[in-house]
Amino acid sequence: xxxxxxxxxxxxxxxxxxxxGAMLGIFSLFMFVIRFDNGHLRQSTVLGATQTIDAPAAxxxxxxxxxxxxxxxxxxxxxxxxFSATFPTGDLNAANAIGSYADENLxxxxxxxxxxxxxxxxxxxxxxxxxxxxxxxAGGKFNGGxxxxxxxxxxxxxxxxxxxxxxxxxxxxxxxxxxxxYRDTLQGDVCILYADGVMESYYESxxxxxxxxxxxxxxxxxxxxxxxxxxxxxxxxxxxxxIIAHNPRSAIGYYEPGHYCLIYVDGRQSNNSKxxxxxxxxxxxxxxxxxxxxxxxxxxxxxxxxQGQVVGSPYKGGxxxxxxxxxxxxxxx
Amino acid sequence: xxxxxxxxxHITIIFSGMFLTLAILNQxxxxxxxxxxxxxxxxxxxxxxxxxxxxVTTIADNxxxxxxxxxxxxxxxRWKKISNNNRRPQ
Numbered sequence: 001x002x003x004x005x006x007x008x009x010x011x012x013x014x015x016x017x018x019x020x021g022a023m024l025g026i027f028s029l030f031m032f033v034i035r036f037d038n039g040h041l042r043q044s045t046v047l048g049a050t051q052t053i054d055a056p057a058a059x060x061x062x063x064x065x066x067x068x069x070x071x072x073x074x075x076x077x078x079x080x081x082x083f084s085a086t087f088p089t090g091d092l093n094a095a096n097a098i099g100s101y102a103d104e105n106l107x108x109x110x111x112x113x114x115x116x117x118x119x120x121x122x123x124x125x126x127x128x129x130x131x132x133x134x135x136x137x138a139g140g141k142f143n144g145g146x147x148x149x150x151x152x153x154x155x156x157x158x159x160x161x162x163x164x165x166x167x168x169x170x171x172x173x174x175x176x177x178x179x180x181x182y183r184d185t186l187q188g189d190v191c192i193l194y195a196d197g198v199m200e201s202y203y204e205s206x207x208x209x210x211x212x213x214x215x216x217x218x219x220x221x222x223x224x225x226x227x228x229x230x231x232x233x234x235x236x237x238x239x240x241x242x243i244i245a246h247n248p249r250s251a252i253g254y255y256e257p258g259h260y261c262l263i264y265v266d267g268r269q270s271n272n273s274k275x276x277x278x279x280x281x282x283x284x285x286x287x288x289x290x291x292x293x294x295x296x297x298x299x300x301x302x303x304x305x306x307q308g309q310v311v312g313s314p315y316k317g318g319x320x321x322x323x324x325x326x327x328x329x330x331x332x333x
Numbered sequence: 334x335x336x337x338x339x340x341x342x343h344i345t346i347i348f349s350g351m352f353l354t355l356a357i358l359n360q361x362x363x364x365x366x367x368x369x370x371x372x373x374x375x376x377x378x379x380x381x382x383x384x385x386x387x388x389v390t391t392i393a394d395n396x397x398x399x400x401x402x403x404x405x406x407x408x409x410x411r412w413k414k415i416s417n418n419n420r421r422p423q
Contacts, residue, residue: 015343187366240363
């Protein structure tokens with residue numbers, strides 16, 4: 001029997017490498033383009049089932065008028081998610097402020113800050129009602145595609161916007177947005193904004209999804225890691241060394257119900273700002289007075305937009321992601 | 334059989350290269366779930382099946398080769414015995 005002459009070894013290696021590339025292409029196609037849970041809604045509105053946040057702050061008693069002089073008026077109990085009692089009034093003042101905004105439901109002061117290695121921007125945000133804390137997906141729906149954060153901010157007429165957790169890039173991770181559960185699987189640390197305005201972040205191992213749902217989770221993010229552990233910089237982070245190192249960053253911090261901060265960090269710019277490590281970011285959030293903090297999708301995904309202007313210098317001008325956090329502008333769809 | 338083994342060998346090399354790439358990517362961003370997603374599991378199962386098929390065909394081929402060599406040795410021994418018996422006395 002006549003044997004065929006084998007192909008040259010370099011050609012065989014080249015064909016195998018091409019095969020690896022083709023398989024990675026097929027993998028990416030199924031991982032990122034063809035999604036089997038496209039837009040599938042897991043559960044309808046959480047708030048509708050558990051809490052009503054549009055309830056009036058207090059129901060006036062019709063007989064109270066008669067006895068008004070005799071007995072002092074009862075102190076109204078604010079409804080969950082109504083922060084009118086703590087919503088500040090007066091002038092907006094802040095050192096290093098590069099911009100501010102105020103109306104009857106929203107107050108924002110954006111400041112520019114520097115460390116030896118990085119420039120970062122802090123947006124201090126007060127809202128009167130938890131519904132003022134908004135999120136949006138690219139394309140207007142879950143798994144609706146990717147868009148620049150600045151484009152999403154513009155489409156929603158946002159006063160302030162920050163890149164989110166880019167949930168579409170991962171096959172798992174809890175996604176609750178504006179009271180609606182879109183995905184109920186876990187991947188990494190979780191941050192929850194509850195309908196009463198409390199924000200808490202959890203280590204993946206200690207998170208109880210059912211308890212969070214029962215408590216009225218209004219927004220959730222799944223990127224992480226958690227940045228503040230009992231008021232301290234965590235001893236370790238539930239993420240890789242590459243993410244722990246200096247990077248451009250987006251993060252969200254919590255002071256009290258109705259009072260939050262969004263942080264954007266310039267990075268990967270050797271002559272300007274190489275970014276912050278997670279330790280540095282945690283310490284900054286603690287110094288700001290945050291009681292909880294959570295890291296969002298960073299790197300080239302990081303972008304903050306304030307009143308239509310991109311804040312700082314996003315790495316390579318930013319990139320398309322799947323979602324944003326925003327304040328002001330249109331109500332979520 | 335040899336052709337099947339060759340194809341399976343290339344398939345396992347391709348899958349291995351793919352998973353090495355995914356393992357490196359996973360080091361940089363474990364949040365993407367390169368090794369834990371549903372589609373990764375499908376590819377891992379396919380990889381395992383191709384490795385099992387390659388292993389089975391290799392073992393079968395080796396056994397057949399060993400059997401063939403054993404038969405040849407037996408044949409050689411028999412011919413040697415016959416030739417010894419037919420040798421003219423000195």
